Amino acid sequence: MTAWREVLHAFVATWRAMLSDSAAMMLLFAGGIVYSFFYPLPYAKETVQRVPVAVVDQDRSALSRQITRYASAHPAIQVVAVSADLREAQDLIWRNEVAGMLFIPSGLQSKVAAGRAAEVEVAGNGIYMMLNKAALNGLAQAVGTVSAGIEIKRLSAATPSSAQAQAQRGPVGLNAVALFNVREGYGAYVVPAAAVLIIQQTLLLAVTLLFGTWAERGGFPVRRDVAGYVGMWCAVACVPILNSLYYFGFVFWWQDYPRGGNFGGLMLFTLLFAFAVSAFAIMVGNLFRSRERSAQLLVCTAMPIIFLSGVTWPVEALPDVLKAARWLIPSTPGIQGFVALNQLGASLHEVAAEAVGLVALMVASVSLGYWRWHRMEKAQRRRWSAQVPSASPAANQL
Structure with missing residues (x-):
């Protein structure tokens, strides 16, 4: 019970830290809401006419x-x-x-x-x-x-x-029927994929911003042990879960995009993606020591990532190095899996490769993230011990 209490304490402490940071809240939730109405706006007509x-x-x-x-x-x-x-x-x-x-x-x-x-x-x-x-x-x-x-x-x-x-x-007749993107519009093609990228990038920017802030202040809201890491990980994973429910449950309905092909599989894949992308965000967040540095370095990564996902650019046209490297980002299997499940009605078996990719990425991110997390704790302890002045002989005599 003690371990579970520590996990719960870290979970609550992480949420309290996120809610107390207005900039992080803008990225975690407000940014996704703004994007959900702003990004599909240019594609509202779906097809070009006149x-x-x-x-x-x-x-x-x-x-x-x-x-x-x-x-x-x-x-x-x-x-x-x-x-x-x-x-x-x-x-x-x-x-x-x-x-x-x-x-x-x-x-x-x-x-x-x-x-x-x-x-x-x-x-x-x-x-x-x-x-x-x-x-x-x-x-x-x-x-x-x-x-x-x-x-x-x-x-x-x-x-x-x-x-x-x-x-x-015309001896052979042709009757072309669009099965999924029935209006053959650009919005229904690109927005469902971009929504996954928005969920990932807003979380990544917010978590790295929080880690930079905590590093500047020299204190973290949770203990640097296994229970603290697990509680923080679960708290961060709640954010992509809530954002996914918002996008897949409301935004796609509001924008009238193809949706609901495999609801049960979609929910299971959402949990898998949420824990994978949150572990990835924590791992990356451990690399930053200042609040502003994360935005300067990560804000320009969205465009290359969407091209590497294989949606807007064919995977076959990518160099072999990029074909392998693109699986190191959660959005690559995430976009392919969500589009297949939510728009195309695929089964979990048909997105097994994407699910395995998320699991492998999650395991690697948790391992590297906790190693970095624990190493930072040791380094901080060494700095604190070096800053404490040694007692003088006169004080020892007293």
């Missing part, structure tokens, strides 16, 4: 006007300029007034009427990836629709019905 484009029509034929009408009717793009001058359309792209351009060369209709191959060109502004993709795809689909109609008319002349002509034009 991207401005220009059409350069040098053919000035019925076919070119039909292509322009189909482009104007496409929901992803909006034709804002039609001209025969290529330079004028290029200037519009340079001035960011349009995101793409369709070039229809002269003689297009005559080539199509003669049965020869005819080509049009599309160009986009590659600086803005989402706008560029919408503009190029929209223009290409408009041209493809007109081209398919021309081919069906030719086939109809040699077949009894238009249905047979359409069957010859």
Whole structure:
């Protein structure tokens, strides 16, 4: 019972220390709440629509006007300029007034009427990836629709019905259905992964800030023994558990992102991730001796970490060293596991590799963290003994 009382005492003391530090509380809880509304805001529309484009029509034929009408009717793009001058359309792209351009060369209709191959060109502004993709795809689909109609008319002349002509034009039908990201939006793709990173980074910054503060003051709120470490570890682990419940239980529902694929597995994985990331934060926190140093060094690590997770950048494109090193960060298995469980409905068996990665990282973080924790205690005792003045012979005689 004495050991459990010491663990409980360390648990309460750690929570008291966290609650008494306003900056740490901002990072632990307020930061996650602010991010939950601020980060998804740019992706609220989910899909890009009505991207401005220009059409350069040098053919000035019925076919070119039909292509322009189909482009104007496409929901992803909006034709804002039609001209025969290529330079004028290029200037519009340079001035960011349009995101793409369709070039229809002269003689297009005559080539199509003669049965020869005819080509049009599309160009986009590659600086803005989402706008560029919408503009190029929209223009290409408009041209493809007109081209398919021309081919069906030719086939109809040699077949009894238009249905047979359409069957010859597309013998294999394609019906694409998005199973999980049903709207195929960017927010539903990136925010669930970024939420895990937010939970990790806010905890990491807060814990390192607290450790730096305690090191500056020369005193820690808990004893530097096993019971003190376990109590502190459990107290810190409560923070990612609460933040995970907030994000997965409320934010995803509020933002209407795919969720709830495997609730039981999600809860078990949340506990595993919480204890792994808290042990990792304590291990890193033991390295800091000043309050401000942690923010200076860690605030710029979020972007590399999200790329290493394998969500926004393919793992196959990473160097072999980074492929192995990325598993040293809890967010890597955490993001992959949470997305699979919460969005894709995977089973625990299907995220076994991520779970094993978290367990291995937790064991290593606890071992290194406690070793550093205990070593700091010995060093502090040596400093204290060196600062105590030795008794004078006269005092000994007295």
